[in-house]
Amino acid sequence: MTSFFTGKVSFVLKLIVVLLLSSVLVTLTQSAFAQKEYFIAAFLAITILLLLLTYLTKISIPLKFFLPGVLLLVAFVLSPILYTVTMSTYNYKTGNIVSKGEAIEQIQNRAFESDADGTSFDIKIGRYERKEAILISDTINGEYFISTEDNRIPLVAADLTINEYGVAESAPNFETLSDADMASADELYSLKRFKYQDEYFIALEGFEVGIVSRQVLAFNEVKDQFENIISGEIYIDNGRGNFAIAGSPDQYLEPGWRAPIWFENYTKLFTEERLRGPLISVFIWTITFATLSVLTTFALGLLLALALNKPIRGRRVYRSILILPYAMPSIMSILIWGGMFNTEFGAINNLLGTDIAWFQSPTFAKFAIILVNLWLGFPYFYLISSGALQAIPSELLEAASIDGANPRQIFRRITMPLLLQILSPLLIASFAFNFNNFNLIYLLTGGGPRAELDGELAGATDILISFTYKIAFGGSIQDLGLASAISLVIFILVASISMYGLRKSKVLESFQ
Amino acid sequence: MPLAHFFFTQKVDNRAPRLKNGLLDRGFNPRSTSLVFYTLVYTMNPWRKLMTKKRFSAVGFIAAVAIAVSGLVVPSANAAEEIVVWADESRGANLKKALAVKGDWVPGYTITVKAFSNFDALKDAFDKATDASGPDIIMGANDWVPTGGKSGKLAPVTLTAAQKARFTPGQLFDLTYKGKLYGVPVDVNNVAMIYNTKLVTTAPKTFGDMVAYYKANKTSKSLKAGLCVAGGGMSWGAHSIFSALGADAYQFNSRDKIVYDRSFNGTTFGKNVRTYLLDGKKSNGFLPASDAGCKDNFLAGTVPYAVIGNWEWSDYVAKGFTMNLMPVPGVVAGKPGKMFGSVSGALLTTYAAKHGVEAGAKSLLTNFFGSTAGQVLYQKYEGRPPAEKGAALDATVTDAQRGFGAAASLASIPQIGAFLNNNAGGAPYWDSAPAYWTAVLVDGKDAVTEGNKLAAIWRANTAAGKADL
Numbered sequence: 001m002t003s004f005f006t007g008k009v010s011f012v013l014k015l016i017v018v019l020l021l022s023s024v025l026v027t028l029t030q031s032a033f034a035q036k037e038y039f040i041a042a043f044l045a046i047t048i049l050l051l052l053l054t055y056l057t058k059i060s061i062p063l064k065f066f067l068p069g070v071l072l073l074v075a076f077v078l079s080p081i082l083y084t085v086t087m088s089t090y091n092y093k094t095g096n097i098v099s100k101g102e103a104i105e106q107i108q109n110r111a112f113e114s115d116a117d118g119t120s121f122d123i124k125i126g127r128y129e130r131k132e133a134i135l136i137s138d139t140i141n142g143e144y145f146i147s148t149e150d151n152r153i154p155l156v157a158a159d160l161t162i163n164e165y166g167v168a169e170s171a172p173n174f175e176t177l178s179d180a181d182m183a184s185a186d187e188l189y190s191l192k193r194f195k196y197q198d199e200y201f202i203a204l205e206g207f208e209v210g211i212v213s214r215q216v217l218a219f220n221e222v223k224d225q226f227e228n229i230i231s232g233e234i235y236i237d238n239g240r241g242n243f244a245i246a247g248s249p250d251q252y253l254e255p256g257w258r259a260p261i262w263f264e265n266y267t268k269l270f271t272e273e274r275l276r277g278p279l280i281s282v283f284i285w286t287i288t289f290a291t292l293s294v295l296t297t298f299a300l301g302l303l304l305a306l307a308l309n310k311p312i313r314g315r316r317v318y319r320s321i322l323i324l325p326y327a328m329p330s331i332m333s334i335l336i337w338g339g340m341f342n343t344e345f346g347a348i349n350n351l352l353g354t355d356i357a358w359f360q361s362p363t364f365a366k367f368a369i370i371l372v373n374l375w376l377g378f379p380y381f382y383l384i385s386s387g388a389l390q391a392i393p394s395e396l397l398e399a400a401s402i403d404g405a406n407p408r409q410i411f412r413r414i415t416m417p418l419l420l421q422i423l424s425p426l427l428i429a430s431f432a433f434n435f436n437n438f439n440l441i442y443l444l445t446g447g448g449p450r451a452e453l454d455g456e457l458a459g460a461t462d463i464l465i466s467f468t469y470k471i472a473f474g475g476s477i478q479d480l481g482l483a484s485a486i487s488l489v490i491f492i493l494v495a496s497i498s499m500y501g502l503r504k505s506k507v508l509e510s511f512q
Numbered sequence: 513m514p515l516a517h518f519f520f521t522q523k524v525d526n527r528a529p530r531l532k533n534g535l536l537d538r539g540f541n542p543r544s545t546s547l548v549f550y551t552l553v554y555t556m557n558p559w560r561k562l563m564t565k566k567r568f569s570a571v572g573f574i575a576a577v578a579i580a581v582s583g584l585v586v587p588s589a590n591a592a593e594e595i596v597v598w599a600d601e602s603r604g605a606n607l608k609k610a611l612a613v614k615g616d617w618v619p620g621y622t623i624t625v626k627a628f629s630n631f632d633a634l635k636d637a638f639d640k641a642t643d644a645s646g647p648d649i650i651m652g653a654n655d656w657v658p659t660g661g662k663s664g665k666l667a668p669v670t671l672t673a674a675q676k677a678r679f680t681p682g683q684l685f686d687l688t689y690k691g692k693l694y695g696v697p698v699d700v701n702n703v704a705m706i707y708n709t710k711l712v713t714t715a716p717k718t719f720g721d722m723v724a725y726y727k728a729n730k731t732s733k734s735l736k737a738g739l740c741v742a743g744g745g746m747s748w749g750a751h752s753i754f755s756a757l758g759a760d761a762y763q764f765n766s767r768d769k770i771v772y773d774r775s776f777n778g779t780t781f782g783k784n785v786r787t788y789l790l791d792g793k794k795s796n797g798f799l800p801a802s803d804a805g806c807k808d809n810f811l812a813g814t815v816p817y818a819v820i821g822n823w824e825w826s827d828y829v830a831k832g833f834t835m836n837l838m839p840v841p842g843v844v845a846g847k848p849g850k851m852f853g854s855v856s857g858a859l860l861t862t863y864a865a866k867h868g869v870e871a872g873a874k875s876l877l878t879n880f881f882g883s884t885a886g887q888v889l890y891q892k893y894e895g896r897p898p899a900e901k902g903a904a905l906d907a908t909v910t911d912a913q914r915g916f917g918a919a920a921s922l923a924s925i926p927q928i929g930a931f932l933n934n935n936a937g938g939a940p941y942w943d944s945a946p947a948y949w950t951a952v953l954v955d956g957k958d959a960v961t962e963g964n965k966l967a968a969i970w971r972a973n974t975a976a977g978k979a980d981l
Contacts, residue, residue, distance in 0.1 A: 035644045095662040106664045106862060110692065120672035183593040183620030187868030206875035207618070211670045250979065254690070255664030343954070344804075357954050452947035453965040455938030478639075 018055045022048050043079075047071055088484035089262050094477045096241040096256040103257040104219055107226065107243065111217035115200055119212040122167040123204070125189055126176040128153070132185075134194050134210060135174050136202065139166040146174055147194035147202055182207055199229075217253070226253060258481075265485035278458035278467065286463040289369065290434040294427055296374045301381025302419070306411075309389050319386075326379035334443040337372045341444075362460030365445050369461055373440055377430070388422045389415070424505035431501070432494050441466040464490050595869050595876055596624050597858075598638065598647035600631045606893035607651070613889060617880040621872045638665070646863035648873045649881075651698065654686040654854045655929035658980055660861075661689035667862045667870075668692035675878055678900050682926050687857045690981070695859035696882035697899035699891065702853045703744050703752065703819050704837040704919035706828065711816040715838055717845045719756050722817055723788050726798050729816075736814040738798035739840070740806035743821025747945040748852055748927075752819060752840040753799065754945065755925070756849025757784040759966065761941055762931050762974045770928075772978050775971035782960030784843055785952060793956045801946075801953040819851075822916035823896055829912060837915040839923040853920050854927035855899050858882070930980035937972030944969050 025048045032041040050071070054063050098106070124135040133148045144155040160168045170176055177185060193201040194210070202210040217226045217235075226235040226243050235243035235252070241259030244252035269275055304322060308315055325333065340347040341358040349355055358364045392415060400410045420427075441447055447466045450459035458467050464486070472483030595618070599607055604627020611623055626647065628634040638650055652660075660666035671693065676684060683697040707715065711733065716722045726738030741749040751761060758781040763771045789799050800806070810818040811831050820828065825835060839848035858881035864873040880886035884902030891898045897913040898904050904917065932941040939947065948966050951957040 035642065094659055097663045097665075103664065109862075109865070110668055114670055118670075118673055120670075120674075179619035181620075183618075183869075183872060186871045187865075190865065190868075190870040204871050204874070205670050205672070206878055207871050208875065209672055209878070211672070213670070254662050342804075360950060360954055449950075450947075451951075452939040452943045453951060453962055453969065455969070457938070 014055065018051060022051060025051070043075065084484045084487055087258075087481055088265050088488050089260055090258045090481045091241045091256075091261045091264075092258040092481035092484075093479040095254060096258050098255055098257055100241075100257040100259070103255050106255055107217065107253050108219055111215060111226075112203070112213040113216050115212045115214070120205070121202065121210045121212075122165070122208060123202075123210040124168065124170075124174075124176050125182055125185070125204075125207060126174050128174050132189060132192055133174065134189075134202065134204075135168055135171050135176070136210060137162075137167045142166070144168050144171070146171060147196065149192055150195060152195045152197070261481075265482050266489075268482065269485065269489065274457060275471070278456070278462075282458050282462050282464055282467045285366075285461070286435060289366075289461075289463055290431050290437075292370050293373045293377060293434040293437070294431050296370060297377030297430070298381045298385075298423075298427060300374060300378040301383075302385045304378070304382045305385035305389055309386065322382055323379050325375055326383070330376050330439060331443065333376055334372060334440055337368075337375070338444050341368050359445050360449050362449060365449055365461050369440065369444060372444060373434070373437070376440070377434075380430075384423065384426055385419065388419050391422065392418050420505070425502065428498050428501040428505070432498050435463070435494050435497075436465045436490065437463070438465045438469065442469070464493075593620060593869075593872075594622050594624055595649065595864075595873050596626060596647045596867075597649045597651065597876075598626050598628065598634060599651040600634045601627055601629055603651050603894060604628065606890065609893045610886075610890045617886065618872050618875045621869070621876070623876065641665070641861075641863065643863060643866050646866075647861055648864035648867060648869050649695075649876065650859050650861055651856065652859050653701075653856055654927060655933060656859065657687050657689045657694045657857075658929045658933070660859065661692065661694055662980075664862060666694045667860045667865065668694055669696070669860050669874055669877060671696070671878070671882075675882060678882065678884075678902065680901075682853070683855045683899050685926060686855045687859070695857040696877050697855035697857050698881055698887065699856055699894065699896040700853060700899050700917065700920070701822065701856060701896075702916055702920045702924060703749050703821050703851050704916050705739075705752070705817055705840045706810075706820050706833065707817050707836050707838075708810065708813060708815075709834065709836060710813060715836065716817070716841050718841050719784075719788055719843050721841065723796075723798050725816065727796070730797070734814065735816065736809050737800050737806075738815070739817040739819070740800050740809065740815050741803045741819045742807040742810060743819060743824055744852075745803055745946070746801070746949055747942045749803065749819050749821065750945060750949070751925070752849035752851040752923070754781075754849070755851075755923075756840040756842045757781055757788065758843070759963070760850060760925060761970055762925075762928065770974075772975050773971065775967040775974070778964030778967035779960050781967070782958070782963030785959040785963065788843070789953065790959060795953040799949075799953065801949040822913070825912040825916070826895060835912045835915045837912075837919045839919050848923040850923045850925040851920060852927040853924035856896075928977070928981075931970075931974045931977040934973040934977035934980070936976030937969035939969060941970065941973065 025044050029041050029044040029048070032038075032044060050067060053059055054067050122137045122139060124137075126135060127133055128146050128148055131148045133146050136145050136147060138144065142157065144157055144160055146153045146155060155168070155171055159172050161170045162168050190204055193203055196202050196212055199214045200212050201214065203213055205211045216228060216230055218229055219226055224237055228234070233245055236246055238244040238249065238252065239259065240256075240261055242252040242254075242256035244250075269279060308318055308322075341349075343349060343355060343357045343360070346358070348358070356364055358368050396414055396418075397410055400414055405413070441461060441463055445459070445461045447459035447462035447470060450456050450462075458470070462470065468483050468486040468490070471486070472479050597607065598604075604625055607625045608627070611625065615623060617623070628637055634650075634652070635656070638647070638652070638656075641647065646665075650656075657666065661668075671684075675696075679697050683700075684693060687693055687695050687697060711729070712725060716725070722738055726735060729735060739753070741753070743749050754760070759776045759778075763774045763776065765771050790796055795801070806815065806818055807820075807824075807827070809815040810820075811828070811833075819840065829835070839851060842848050858877055860870075860873055860877060864870045881890075882900060884900055884906070887898040887900045887903035888906045888908055891903065891913075892908055895910070895913070897917050898906075898909065903909070934940060935943075937944070944966060948962055951962045952959045
């Protein structure tokens with residue numbers, strides 16, 4: 001066996017695998033670097049070094065087993081968490097997405113205005129005296145000129161080749177770019193501002209048309225502010241990711257950038273009436289929903305496990321059938337249940353002969369959610385309860401019955417406490433899962449019913465996570481910073497409730 | 513340089529045999545770290561006879577080849593001469609077909625179309641696009657313009673007076689945000705009401721005519737509803753019904769200017785709803801509160817009137833229906849309900865400049881997407897009413913496409929995202945409109961009370977949305 005791990009062949013194989021992996025990672029590093037993703041590039045570079053160090057040396061044997069896990073943990077668990085924590089302190093929403101440098105660049109690109117008449121000219125692109133230039137035909141006035149960045153050279157129509165539309169095709173000393181050259185000169189020419197008159201310049205709108213425009217805003221790098229050249233207004237950095245006129249916060253330039261606003265996203269949860277009111281009711285329903293889900297699924301799962309714990313005919317068939325809801329993708333089950341609860345043509349109303357609008361009434365909608373979650377969740381508890389029941393030593397039960405305990409007493413005094421001892425970590429995990437059971441709520445009721453006309457922000461069945469989604473992505477503004485803050489609050493809540501539960505159930509002690 | 517000294521004075525032979533040790537008995541050896549540096553150094557300086565063992569030359573060789581190969585296969589960003597257009601599945605496929613017929617709209621460039629599986633996937637991808645991956649042009653809805661302009665994902669274009677004249681001012685307004693235009697209008701989206709001539713022989717003149725027909729024939733013809741919304745949902749598609757009963761999303765004065773601080777009369781609207789849609793407190797069955805099943809029911813002949821979208825007319829033609837299109841008639845004759853008219857556009861992104869194809873992309877917008885020839889060619893496959901005036905008059909445009917245009921010209925209202933997406937009133941138009949139907953037609957709440965709530969919400973949204981125009 002050891003020869004499999006040593007030997008020359010295995011060494012070469014290892015070398016090939018490690019180096020191929022490194023070469024893939026080098027590719028990714030270069031690509032990340034080229035896309036200016038320096039964090040990712042640095043992480044990949046460190047990964048390569050660690051891989052080589054671990055697998056080509058004998059620095060640490062355990063590390064050879066742990067390293068892949070550690071690297072993946074950092075990449076896919078730790079970094080998203082850190083990113084969320086960071087972003088929860090930022091003004092990061094629609095309108096404040098890009099970096100400051102990019103925002104400045106885009107404000108400058110947009111800060112031009114056409115002249116009053118919206119003058120446009122037919123143009124030809126080329127070079128004049130070895131400089132980038134455009135040949136301009138003012139067909140309305142029958143005037144022609146060449147513009148470079150610094151000069152405007154008037155031309156005489158007689159010297160030019162003019163086509164049937166009155167557009168100059170060529171001029172003396174003007175070297176027209178060929179179609180093929182034009183494509184590669186795109187970037188160069190698009191950014192140029194060709195001389196027109198006074199503060200007006202001509203900018204390219206495609207390869208055939210030039211528009212007369214002027215710059216309206218200028219960026220003052222020293223003072224870090226934009227100045228309106230025409231009206232004299234000054235836009236300063238408002239510390240929240242926008243250039244705005246001092247004293248009138250509504251007058252700001254777009255786009256903004258993501259800027260740190262520290263704890264504002266958190267304080268907003270408690271100070272903004274729009275969020276605070278619904279947050280409390282949503283929190284109460286979240287706790288109720290998660291608790292009821294765990295209790296009902298556990299109760300039904302345990303009941304079935306107890307029933308099938310004794311040898312009865314067709315036990316295997318029953319068992320397989322009971323696991324079916326668990327085997328089916330929950331998204332499909334939820335959608336099917338959604339259809340069955342439909343008021344007009346749903347199976348449930350048809351069978352009951354009622355016309356209940358299930359998802360229009362808060363009570364019925366809540367009931368439907370608990371019911372569907374019971375369907376989705378009981379097989380899990382059935383499975384683990386049957387397993388746990390097997391693990392209870394039968395001597396204990398026998399001893400109890402010899403001592404004269406009836407089955408109910410045995411269950412209450414022996415089976416149940418032992419089961420809870422084994423299952424409480426799973427019950428708590430199930431609680432944490434249901435606390436964030438976004439799929440079920442989103443697909444079944446969408447958080448509704450909600451009285452939109454009364455200005456309600458949260459629906460009757462919204463849990464914290466679906467409410468967060470609604471705030472972050474529901475409207476036309478995607479507030480990623482606020483959503484990150486709520487996610488962290490949820491994380492802290494779930495973590496503390498779980499910790500408390502684990503303490504209470506003394507599970508942690510029993511492991512010591 | 514003690515570190516370099518350490519690496520270069522080590523004798524390779526001392527450590528090499530250790531590599532042969534078994535997996536389990538290999539201990540921690542800090543000195544062996546230098547091996548990896550030997551590997552790297554050897555790779556960089558293959559001429560040095562630093563490492564003589566065969567396996568080290570193998571390491572060096574493989575590493576050198578791997579690094580050389582990886583250098584060659586670095587994925588490049590969009591090449592300079594390529595213009596990348598993103599579209600959803602139907603538009604993407606049809607654009608590819610149109611461009612296959614004629615692709616040289618901008619000399620020197622190749623045009624690559626990336627089709628996404630659906631409209632939401634396209635929007636999602638655009639939300640997550642990066643400098644390297646982003647498109648140069650994206651085919652999107654007009655309500656992308658405010659958010660795209662706000663976030664700096666879309667770039668402004670300036671059309672010449674001649675180019676502007678190819679479109680109506682309303683179409684250009686649809687793609688304008690804060691005074692800047694972000695693309696060219698490609699086709700028109702609207703709805704119109706169709707009536708089934710096998711059931712009703714003449715076009716209804718008032719809303720009351722339709723209700724009367726429904727009540728008279730409900731049992732005898734086993735009608736499932738009188739009027740339903742098959743296209744555009746209970747918010748966008750249903751606006752013409754709101755409007756027919758007196759609830760327009762925003763108000764215009766007599767000179768067609770928007771009035772920001774006024775809304776429709778909630779009481780009048782509520783009373784109309786009571787008269788035409790309710791039977792006491794319950795729905796009279798004329799208008800279902802949801803659009804589910806509407807298209808199938810209409811096609812099956814169990815609903816006489818339906819609001820349908822102009823993108824799906826061919827489904828109706830295929831079932832043998834003639835396109836009897838009209839606006840939803842109002843409560844008084846001659847005052848039909850206004851439908852939303854909007855355009856889909858080819859929008860310029862800020863990525864075009866980053867990819868160095870801005871001028872080319874702008875040329876493609878005017879030469880292809882916004883030109884008569886380009887729209888005629890494209891709509892031959894896409895089948896929607898073209899926005900460009902010349903293309904709209906072209907002989908290839910079908911009667912159905914024209915029918916929608918004609919209905920829209922009788923009664924339409926621009927779809928202004930700044931108002932409709934705003935939620936200053938507590939809910940945007942898109943949520944509050946369907947909520948009204950549910951509240952009144954399903955939950956049995958009072959039509960007038962809810963109507964006044966709706967009016968207040970829309971007024972607040974319009975007033976607050978003014979800043980985003």
